[in-house]
Amino acid sequence: MTRQAMAGTTLRGELIAEALAMAIIITLGDSAAAMLILYDPSPYATAYWGVCIAWGLAVTIAIYVTGAVSGTHANPAVTLALTLFRGFPRAKVLPYVVAQVVGAMIGAALVHQLFGPVIDAYNVTHGLTRAGGGAAGVFFTAPGAHITPLHAFWDEVILTGILLLGIFAITDEFNTSAPMANASALVIGLLVACIGAAAGYLEGWPINPARDFGPRLFCWLTGWGDAALPGPDNYWWVPIAGPLLGGVIGAGMYQYLVKPYLPPRTSVAA
Template sequence: MIKKDTLLGELFAEFIGAFILIAVGAGSVAALVLMGESYNLWDISLIWGIAVTMAIYITGAVSGTHINPAVTITLAVFRGFSWKKVGPYIVAQIAGCFSGAALVFGLYNKSFAAYEQANGIVRGSIESVSTAGIFSTYPQALLSNFHAMFVEIFITALLLIAILAVTDDRNGNAPKGKYAPFAGILIGLTIAIIGGSFGALTGFAMNPARDFGPKLFASLAGWGRIGLPAPNNYFWVPIVGPILGALAGGFIYDNFVRKYMPSNQEETAESKTA
């Protein structure tokens, strides 16, 4: 049975972690698009990665800082995370991402208006994808939805393999003991590297809450159908792709890496001789 006070604290932590992710990450994109700051793809990717690291250090001791439905579902499938918590965690994650987008919009509100006026952009028109993209991800125009989904499957699988590896007690190369906190840095760097390598294709969502929450906010804040369901009904791709990719990553890590770690093989040999 889940203790209500414990679960409530975990949900607050997931909300706060997701809020930090979008507030910092989308804030950097707002500075790039609206203020003309000279960020490049690596700069933006690194900021998103550091945002995740920040969230881990702030909330990890309470909830584990999933801040991503794909992570939560994968941990339930492969690591015994309680299925009773999956739904509440996802709601908290989406709410945190929605609120992070709202904060960025509020802080940059006048900049949004000035940018739209200067560039002749009507909020809610197809041209306003350029500003809606501050909050959530949209693919390059040359990509089909299925191509974009494959990108999201691959990069999220890579992310989950890294997360499972650096947090695995059986992995002799994972940081442990007094070095365990370095796992948060490694996860953040993994996100930055993935963003720097493949972010130009789809915006490297890798997280259904990170995308759906801000898209929901944008749809309510004047972007309408540009937010949801997004051009070409794209909204489902950053939901389905990351979940499939995360599950694939969990399967690959457990069956093709973890299974062959020395400690695991020793346990198997002992069970056979017992």
């Protein structure tokens, strides 16, 4: 096999892994959202942390399944930050992002398969329609009470900045306080859960453009129409632009404000 053919095979495997990672995350995470929204009483009515931990563990599982193949970016904000600060090949950025969005759409389709009848019953019971946005919160995010789209944008800048600051610290091999490789997936999942527990009611803590846009695109194709894209008040761009900017800021903070001051690594002569 030629070097070019081997490179093509490797990239194909990486893209499959990125799509699979996002499919896992959305299938489990949006299913938890369905359990919260569609049922009355909801099993999470007084236990919101359960939704947060479900999302976090979904990320952890995705990393364990696909990390050895693609590194499990599973987030365009992560891919962009790794490109700018850790030498991820620029030629792979667009394919990775497309794979992530496709995987998120697949995850949304699986959630629709699981909960489709419950979604329709919920909408009938509450006098809602898909075109009117009924049960859309199962799949994609929206501003919470008192939150405007512009405010939500800056929320996502801050929250995704925290996410990438944490990911860069957790995965830095020279950070002596970081968890070992086999534990980093769990800690990253807990970081996602912590962000949700701290600020999830603001706008659903997308902190990942593919997490929101993939399901939103799926819903646009399956009856939600304008309620999905462009969404009320043209909200669709907020969960894309906010995380991309925030991810760069958070990763940059680690690279320039933390990494240069790590304890020096010294070699011991044999």
